[in-house]
Amino acid sequence: MTVRTRFAPSPTGFLHIGGARTALFSWAYARRHGGTFILRIEDTDVARSTPEAVQAIIDGMNWLGLAHDEGPFYQMQRMDRYKEVIQQMLKDGSAYYCYTSKEELDALRAEQEAKKEKPRYDGRWRPEAGKTLPSVPAGVEPVVRFKNPTTGVVAWEDQVKGRIEIANEELDDFIIARADGTPTYNFCVVVDDWDMGITHVIRGDDHVNNTPRQINVLSALGATVPQYAHLSMILGDDGQKLSKRHGAVSVMQYDEDGYLPEAVLNYLARLGWSHGDEELFSMEQFVQWFDLDHITASAAQFNTEKLNWLNAQYIKAADNARLTAEAKKRLAGQGVDTSTALDLERAVALYKERVSSLNELADAIHPFCVTVHASEEVRAQHLTEAAKAALATLAEKLAAVSEWVAPNLSAAIKETVAAHGVKMPAVAIPLRVALLGQPQSPSIDQVLEVLGRERVLERLQAV
RNA sequence: GUCCCUAUCGUCUAGAGGCCUAGGACAAUACCCUUUCACGGUAUGAACCGGGGUUCGAAUCCCCGUGGGGACGCCA
Numbered sequence: 001m002t003v004r005t006r007f008a009p010s011p012t013g014f015l016h017i018g019g020a021r022t023a024l025f026s027w028a029y030a031r032r033h034g035g036t037f038i039l040r041i042e043d044t045d046v047a048r049s050t051p052e053a054v055q056a057i058i059d060g061m062n063w064l065g066l067a068h069d070e071g072p073f074y075q076m077q078r079m080d081r082y083k084e085v086i087q088q089m090l091k092d093g094s095a096y097y098c099y100t101s102k103e104e105l106d107a108l109r110a111e112q113e114a115k116k117e118k119p120r121y122d123g124r125w126r127p128e129a130g131k132t133l134p135s136v137p138a139g140v141e142p143v144v145r146f147k148n149p150t151t152g153v154v155a156w157e158d159q160v161k162g163r164i165e166i167a168n169e170e171l172d173d174f175i176i177a178r179a180d181g182t183p184t185y186n187f188c189v190v191v192d193d194w195d196m197g198i199t200h201v202i203r204g205d206d207h208v209n210n211t212p213r214q215i216n217v218l219s220a221l222g223a224t225v226p227q228y229a230h231l232s233m234i235l236g237d238d239g240q241k242l243s244k245r246h247g248a249v250s251v252m253q254y255d256e257d258g259y260l261p262e263a264v265l266n267y268l269a270r271l272g273w274s275h276g277d278e279e280l281f282s283m284e285q286f287v288q289w290f291d292l293d294h295i296t297a298s299a300a301q302f303n304t305e306k307l308n309w310l311n312a313q314y315i316k317a318a319d320n321a322r323l324t325a326e327a328k329k330r331l332a333g334q335g336v337d338t339s340t341a342l343d344l345e346r347a348v349a350l351y352k353e354r355v356s357s358l359n360e361l362a363d364a365i366h367p368f369c370v371t372v373h374a375s376e377e378v379r380a381q382h383l384t385e386a387a388k389a390a391l392a393t394l395a396e397k398l399a400a401v402s403e404w405v406a407p408n409l410s411a412a413i414k415e416t417v418a419a420h421g422v423k424m425p426a427v428a429i430p431l432r433v434a435l436l437g438q439p440q441s442p443s444i445d446q447v448l449e450v451l452g453r454e455r456v457l458e459r460l461q462a463v
Numbered sequence: 464g465u466c467c468c469u470a471u472c473g474u475c476u477a478g479a480g481g482c483c484u485a486g487g488a489c490a491a492u493a494c495c496c497u498u499u500c501a502c503g504g505u506a507u508g509a510a511c512c513g514g515g516g517u518u519c520g521a522a523u524c525c526c527c528g529u530g531g532g533g534a535c536g537c538c539a
Binding site (some may be wrong): 233 | 464465466467468469470474475476477486487488489490497498499500501502503531532533534535536537538539
């Protein structure tokens with residue numbers, strides 16, 4: 001049997017971190033087993049679905065590199081098929097028309113809630129042998145309900161949570177088609193999973209409660225029931241549930257915040273799944289290792305600190321040209337002119353081991369593109385009269401250096417230190433402030449070398 | 464209210480009855496490296512939710528609590 005998995009978001013917003021992880025696991029499972037990964041857009045909620053959201057989801061997946069093999073399929077384009085199946089079910093008696101109005105349903109619900117009962121449809125229009133149905137009211141368009149079994153249990157072996165069993169008594173006859181004839185979510189999913197030959201449904205555990213209904217419909221249809229794997233949710237950094245109002249952001253926000261997609265992927269893979277003590281691994285490795293057995297059944301809290309660490313690891317290992325392009329893009333976005341004659345890749349090489357995001361890298365590279373002035377506070381603290389005098393001496397010595405390489409530059413600094421009878425930091429720190437606008441930097445002789453003679457002397461002149 | 468899921472360091476987790484004196488990673492702390500800040504290195508502290516069983520033996524299996532989450536729509 002060839003594995004077929006799917007990611008089925010409803011296009012009502014961006015691709016957030018939870019959705020991304022669901023997509024990642026579905027994708028990885030298909031890849032692991034040489035199967036097919038399908039993208040399906042569940043857009044039957046016409047009021048909330050937008051083409052912009054579809055695009056946002058696809059953009060997010062592209063950024064992460066989660067390519068689908070089939071689709072995107074749109075549920076709105078499969079209406080005829082759903083209606084066909086509904087007709088068939090009506091004919092074979094596994095579904096029936098229900099003329100109960102919304103108002104009546106609301107009243108029923110209110111009544112049940114008042115009695116502290118589980119709100120459910122009471123089956124008044126459910127055809128039963130020897131039962132007399134109410135007379136059809138005039139002017140009411142009926143909905144179609146699924147005739148759910150009333151006895152026995154629905155059970156499945158959930159691939160992450162183990163065996164789950166629910167009594168059919170807990171389930172009511174849910175609506176599969178609205179009064180206007182359009183099919184509902186739980187029904188479309190079933191038909192789609194069936195038609196698309198989905199073998200493994202990997203989705204969020206907010207769908208656990210839908211699963212028994214879906215299995216019952218699948219059975220009524222004579223379809224094969226797929227394997228289910230319900231992923232627990234991801235909580236925010238503060239342990240609170242992620243929601244549109246609280247903490248949920250688009251995966252593209254991570255791009256904007258300076259994260260490398262492979263770091264986000266590695267982090268997500270490790271959130272709720274593990275392979276022994278492995279923390280840092282490539283997607284190739286992940287795909288080889290990935291299995292459903294090692295997914296955690298409980299909710300996981302997002303931890304930005306660890307993501308930052310992973311990001312730093314990936315930045316260290318990343319190609320300089322790529323990092324330079326990313327840093328330039330970010331600086332250009334801030335309106336910084338990056339068309340310097342200086343080789344920015346050398347500056348990137350100096351900083352890539354020290355930063356934990358591409359934005360930090362961009363900030364670090366900034367003074368190599370254009371002059372960045374220190375704040376008055378920093379100047380006042382470090383550019384004292386004594387410091388200025390030392391820098392003047394240093395400028396002279398640097399002007400005289402024959403070959404502009406770090407060892408020679410280091411020698412010039414040391415001579416200055418000796419000439420003024422001070423310690424190294426007394427020269428090195430003001431020098432950093434004068435050249436980069438900040439008191440910290442990598443090894444100062446390296447910085448001097450990369451910055452080049454002209455820029456160095458010019459900026460020393462300006463002190 | 465009813466049903467379903469869930470519970471190991473602050474966080475992510477390893478753990479499939481003896482390998483556990485509970486391991487790793489992030490974070491924290493200390494020290495080392497260093498012209499600064501980082502990076503890096505070394506070390507330290509830090510957990511099996513509670514109570515009952517089962518068993519020669521339980522973090523691991525069962526039950527009951529408790530905490531957390533989800534579902535109960537003509538939303539998806």
